[in-house]
Amino acid sequence: MSHSRHLLALASGLVSTPASTGPGNWIPPRSPSLTIQSFFPRGSTTFSNMGVNTGAQDVVHPRSPKSLHLRRSFISGERSSADCARTPGLIVTEYLDRLREKEPDVKSFLHISSSALDEAAEIDGRLARGDDPGPLAGIPIAIKDNLCTRGMPSTGGSRILDGYRPPYDATAVKRLKESGAVLIGKTNLDEFGMGSSTESSAYQVTSNPWDLSRVPGGSSGGSAAAVAAGQCACALGSDTGGSIRQPASFCGVVGLKPTYGRVSRFGLMAYASSLDVVGCLGTSVDDVSLLLTAIAGHDPADATSSSKVVPNYLKALVPAKELPGNPLAGMKFGIIKETIGEGVEPAVAQVVKNAVVHLEKLGAVVQEVSLPTFSLGLPAYYVLAASEASSNLSRYDGIRYGPRVVADELNAMYGASRGQGFGAEVKRRILMGTYALSAGYYDAFYKRAQQVRTLIQQDFKKALEDGHILVSPVAPSPAFKIGEKVLDPLSMYLGDLMTVNVNMAGLPALSLPCGLIEDEGSKLPVGLQLIGNAFEEEELLRVGHIFEQTVPTW
């Protein structure tokens, strides 16, 4: 890969793939109704080169570690083909231009930073003086709008926080700033994280860059779409029941849900405190590793954050050309039986099985494992999440922040402010949670859900004890059409089957793009989920990195 072509690709926002050293080409079986397309074509820099017409913007080429490349070019002072230095100022300008160009179609941002260029200029200055720029210096990063950012509004996707400007930064945000990142804007989400399509945002519907008539997934849909559309180099999201992994899968980007306690939740607007985590999205595992290293670690302001040492997650990653012939030799994977049968679209199950075959070709041993209580996780999750949400959202009373509806009497004021400030899905969950926690109902719902939670944790523990990394699809389908599921909340909940149990157990999981499905003329990404033991993100990232560098062309 020539130097100047690499930088030219950087300038256009797309980076060509490194040469694959994986196993030779082979043709996978074709599913009868949906065709599975090549995902990582060699030598091509854009999907338009492939003659693929998604009807949407060019989607950022996957598997390009944009942030890492940017960082290296800033530090080395690499010159572009136009012989100007690749500076943060230049990069942020490019990203802002591309952000604005794509925004009318994708609508991933609720707020665009007005100080991004100033911040970039300041980093230019530090670099010019030879100061250490920080591990993320100059890299344009988008932040999901349920993370508090002092300099920018934070709405949680809700009208009840319309105009709210937090007086503090979330710890994850603070750490990004300290690493020199340029926070380019706040991304759209399902209101307070409640949803799987970003359609329950009070402000706008985000479109999937792969097909603008489809959802980007949720609740971190804005972050996933922004990364896929090249509007930012990488992004922060949150995951309570799959809210990073599922949009990552729908948008063809990498998404990491860290172990519960790995990243501070301080400043994350709480939805379900025993399930929420802050995590990362990027175009490749390298970038996600870079981001996680910056934000992870103990925080005195979060009593549930772990004091376990944070490794440099990048160090575990081995470049493709240094990989031995069977890089996954000796590793055991368990494909979760309950996730590849009924209830999953056959094309999705097929893509995931193909990915498993690839893992085997890399030397891994893959067995089927069963998690018998798997399907119970979904109702149990919704009982717990709705219950915790009903408690967490009681703080939104119109008094201390957000719009207040005028009323003569206090309770009427609460009722009206909340009734008008919250959207339908949030109201449903608050009421369901209130029901489940009502006196006399605890045994029937909440306690039973917690008992199911114990069983799920036990099942995972047993499966992971045998040294497996667990494998499953991320979602039963690729991205569905906007509006397709809004009328039936339950049908939306059923799509979370593959992801919620991981939150119940607090385990880390990675969503990796592993193939494309064609549906009604659109190419739609499918994600592979890898689940590991608590605090074993290094292992997941290492395996994910090997996978993404060696996945064969179809």
Next chain:
Amino acid sequence: VKPPNVGELCEKARLSLTPDEAAEIGPQISRVVDWFGQLQEVELDNVDPAIRVGHEVESQRGLRRDEHLDFTEKDSMVASVGEKEGVFIKVPKILN
């Protein structure tokens, strides 16, 4: 267990719905609560309820030191408040 009564739940949750909203949300909630019913059918004797995730999220530092810390953001916090009167936050009267 009695099925969900939207009016009672709204009272408890301090949430006001319009009649149309209540009419729409009632069946939606009932449908989901019925679906929660699966949890009744599982054998759960002798299973402890899990309050939190399965692993220990220990914090080695334990309790923080009992020392005074200055909070410097009072002004910006108070700036978010809708209605103020002097040093008080103003709210409508409370009737019972």
